[in-house]
Amino acid sequence: MRPAGYLLFLALLPLVLNDFWLTLVATRALILGIIALSLTFLATYLGVVSFAQATLAGVAGYTIAYFGPNTVGVGFELPFLVSIPLALILSTITGGAIGLIARQSRGIYAIMITLAIGVAFFYFTRQNYALFNGWTGFSGIRAPEIAGVSLRDPAALYLLSLGTAALAMVLVAGFVRSPMGLSVQAVRDAPGRLLALGIPVTTPIVTAFAFSGFLAGSGGILNIWYQERISSFSVGLGPIIDILIVSVIGGLRHPSGAFVGAVVFVLLDTFAVDLIDRERFNTLIGAVLLLIVIVAPNGLQQLAKDGFGRLRQSNSNATE
Amino acid sequence: MNTFKTAVSAIALFAVAGTASAADIKVGVISILEGAFAALGQDGIRGAELAVQEVGGKVDGSSIEVITMSSDASPDSAVNAARKLIEQDGVDLIVGPLSGSEGLALRDLSKSYPGVTFINGSSAAQDTTLRDSSENFFRFGGDGAQWMVGVGNYAYDELGYKSVAVIAEDYSFPYTQVLGFMAEFCSAGGKVPEKFWTPIGNKDYSSVVYSIPQDVDAIFVALGGADAVNFLTQYNQAGGDKPIIGGSITIDQSILDSKGPFKELLIGAPAGTPTVSDYDGEEWAAFAASYTDAFPDGFSAPSIFAHHYYMAAKAAMLALDEVDADLSNDQAAFRDALTDLTFVTPTGGMMRLDENRNGIVDNFVTEVFEREDGSLGNRVVKVIRDVDQLLGQDKETFLAAGPVSRDNPSCP
Numbered sequence: 200m201r202p203a204g205y206l207l208f209l210a211l212l213p214l215v216l217n218d219f220w221l222t223l224v225a226t227r228a229l230i231l232g233i234i235a236l237s238l239t240f241l242a243t244y245l246g247v248v249s250f251a252q253a254t255l256a257g258v259a260g261y262t263i264a265y266f267g268p269n270t271v272g273v274g275f276e277l278p279f280l281v282s283i284p285l286a287l288i289l290s291t292i293t294g295g296a297i298g299l300i301a302r303q304s305r306g307i308y309a310i311m312i313t314l315a316i317g318v319a320f321f322y323f324t325r326q327n328y329a330l331f332n333g334w335t336g337f338s339g340i341r342a343p344e345i346a347g348v349s350l351r352d353p354a355a356l357y358l359l360s361l362g363t364a365a366l367a368m369v370l371v372a373g374f375v376r377s378p379m380g381l382s383v384q385a386v387r388d389a390p391g392r393l394l395a396l397g398i399p400v401t402t403p404i405v406t407a408f409a410f411s412g413f414l415a416g417s418g419g420i421l422n423i424w425y426q427e428r429i430s431s432f433s434v435g436l437g438p439i440i441d442i443l444i445v446s447v448i449g450g451l452r453h454p455s456g457a458f459v460g461a462v463v464f465v466l467l468d469t470f471a472v473d474l475i476d477r478e479r480f481n482t483l484i485g486a487v488l489l490l491i492v493i494v495a496p497n498g499l500q501q502l503a504k505d506g507f508g509r510l511r512q513s514n515s516n517a518t519e
Numbered sequence: 520m521n522t523f524k525t526a527v528s529a530i531a532l533f534a535v536a537g538t539a540s541a542a543d544i545k546v547g548v549i550s551i552l553e554g555a556f557a558a559l560g561q562d563g564i565r566g567a568e569l570a571v572q573e574v575g576g577k578v579d580g581s582s583i584e585v586i587t588m589s590s591d592a593s594p595d596s597a598v599n600a601a602r603k604l605i606e607q608d609g610v611d612l613i614v615g616p617l618s619g620s621e622g623l624a625l626r627d628l629s630k631s632y633p634g635v636t637f638i639n640g641s642s643a644a645q646d647t648t649l650r651d652s653s654e655n656f657f658r659f660g661g662d663g664a665q666w667m668v669g670v671g672n673y674a675y676d677e678l679g680y681k682s683v684a685v686i687a688e689d690y691s692f693p694y695t696q697v698l699g700f701m702a703e704f705c706s707a708g709g710k711v712p713e714k715f716w717t718p719i720g721n722k723d724y725s726s727v728v729y730s731i732p733q734d735v736d737a738i739f740v741a742l743g744g745a746d747a748v749n750f751l752t753q754y755n756q757a758g759g760d761k762p763i764i765g766g767s768i769t770i771d772q773s774i775l776d777s778k779g780p781f782k783e784l785l786i787g788a789p790a791g792t793p794t795v796s797d798y799d800g801e802e803w804a805a806f807a808a809s810y811t812d813a814f815p816d817g818f819s820a821p822s823i824f825a826h827h828y829y830m831a832a833k834a835a836m837l838a839l840d841e842v843d844a845d846l847s848n849d850q851a852a853f854r855d856a857l858t859d860l861t862f863v864t865p866t867g868g869m870m871r872l873d874e875n876r877n878g879i880v881d882n883f884v885t886e887v888f889e890r891e892d893g894s895l896g897n898r899v900v901k902v903i904r905d906v907d908q909l910l911g912q913d914k915e916t917f918l919a920a921g922p923v924s925r926d927n928p929s930c931p
């Protein structure tokens with residue numbers, strides 16, 4: 200059981216990493232990975248690149264903020280046992296609604312529609328004060344406490360994120376093997392044939408988007424506990440592009456690429472400032488991303504796979 | 520072999536990243552070093568560095584290291600920058616941030632890090648210190664309302680404006696600026712029949728331009744940078760001719776130097792600001808001289824951001840000196856020293872803090888004038904000393920008015 204071995208290794212990381220590495224690198228990468236997973240899932244199995252994943256994560260995050268403890272005096276407090284499922288339900292419904300809107304678009308048109316939805320949501324949160332508190336957004340959000348331990352504690356949040364990430368991967372694997380998951384892949388491969396057989400394509404598309412809304416929403420909830428705040432900037436063009444970058448450098452061929460991409464992205468984002476003049480760090484980030492896209496057009500995950508494959512081959516050649 | 524190389528380079532990367540310096544006291548400075556504000560944010564860094572250079576990078580034998588970090592004007596990025604400075608670089612103090620909502624975010628963050636002292640840079644939202652203030656968050660400067668003190672009375676008494684429309688950007692800092700203007704203007708008897716809130720970076724102001732009531736005497740424009748240029752250009756092209764009243768960042772030298780017929784509108788326009796780049800006070804001349812000496816490639820004179828980051832870092836240096844650079848016991852002695860600190864500011868006033876750790880400051884009312892060569896400049900018409908955050912009002916009534924927002928204050 201290799202995945203279990205990896206998981207055990209990762210679960211033991213809090214014993215060796217300090218709080219900085221655990222929270223600002225490992226936990227952040229896991230959370231970003233979960234949100235990006237919702238995109239790589241859509242890209243891999245439905246063949247649609249969606250720019251609205253930051254919006255879906257934002258819907259869940261804003262729900263937690265509005266119905267939770269915050270310091271801006273907007274919204275009212277509900278117990279976490281109510282607000283967490285509510286956040287997941289809302290992000291799932293929003294995902295389904297986006298799928299319904301974008302159901303007839305593929306390729307560049309799907310990108311345009313989802314981008315428009317994402318940007319519209321961004322401007323809406325910035326202008327609306329009754330629900331989203333505009334530019335300033337929500338701050339002072341606290342994660343729930345279980346038996347006196349705050350889920351924001353470095354080890355607790357890390358383990359929770361790790362568990363969620365593992366569960367998300369299991370759910371994705373299960374979903375794609377289910378009858379619905381198979382029809383989703385059929386829509387990707389031959390929508391025309393499916394229609395000719397009399398199978399409607401709307402249901403698989405909406406379901407796939409709703410499922411990705413659920414994944415993005417669970418990442419969004421973890422993200423707001425990690426950030427302890429949310430504002431229009433959290434759903435703006437910056438995060439939208441970050442999620443895309445994470446997915447692209449990880450590779451859109453396999454959903455787990457999201458986590459590979461997230462680790463690379465977070466390391467780069469955190470340490471570029473230390474490697475180069477503090478006013479020029481964005482240049483370094485851009486250059487490295489460009490290099491990755493040129494050297495590994497199918498993402499780092501694919502590159503590593505190919506690399507290992509070749510290594511194994513040359514080893515077996517040597518023993519002959 | 521390749522695997523080996525990859526491993527070595529990965530280790531090298533972390534070795535560089537993990538290098539900790541041996542300075543005794545680390546000061547993290549957060550400013551905006553990317554995007555539209557980058558040039559101004561850079562000037563903030565210069566201000567903080569100047570204060571550290573003045574003490575020779577050492578206080579009582581303890582060396583001081585300045586570590587800068589960039590944000591992008593969003594509260595989220597300021598929080599990330601602060602987290603990295605604290606958790607990775609291990610800073611003892613943070614100086615910053617630059618803009619309003621970033622300050623509110625760091626105020627909240629500071630409650631999670633009681634072992635670190637936060638000294639505000641130039642961010643000027645009111646509630647950063649007024650409501651929900653944080654024990655370890657200090658502001659050696661004013662808020663946006665303090666920066667407008669004097670303008671409301673000047674507009675009503677000297678210029679005779681009785682009714683003014685407001686156009687401002689839709690976030691915490693302009694709200695505070697509008698409060699500062701309206702507090703005086705409304706209590707003097709003026710009316711503000713209409714307020715227009717526009718998103719930052721808005722390009723098309725035509726709907727606002729044509730909605731401005733015809734019977735107002737002037738317009739109070741609290742927009743910054745390109746937004747102000749865009750609005751003034753479109754207002755002028757539409758035939759608008761009402762006099763302008765400026766916010767603290769509306770009428771800066773870059774707008775006065777830009778081309779366009781809208782400049783006619785600006786001549787005589789009053790504005791409120793804590794920093795006048797060519798102020799002729801003695802202390803300011805000395806400050807400007809040491810600024811240009813230290814940074815020959817900087818601006819021709821310190822900007823509002825250099826001024827405020829300088830005051831923040833200077834306060835830190837003075838308080839460190841007072842406690843012999845002793846930051847033990849969760850910086851308790853250092854914070855007491857900061858709380859009781861008084862020093863002469865570059866504008867010649869006496870800086871001290873109120874009970875919410877907010878500065879009591881000097882403010883200027885300026886006016887745009889035409890030089891003999893046809894270029895425009897700002898000149899000081901009034902200096903108001905000792906402006907506090909309550910704008911001279913009784914604390915209870917001031918707090919009872921509630922937090923600033925789109926609809927508060929109101930006097931239609």
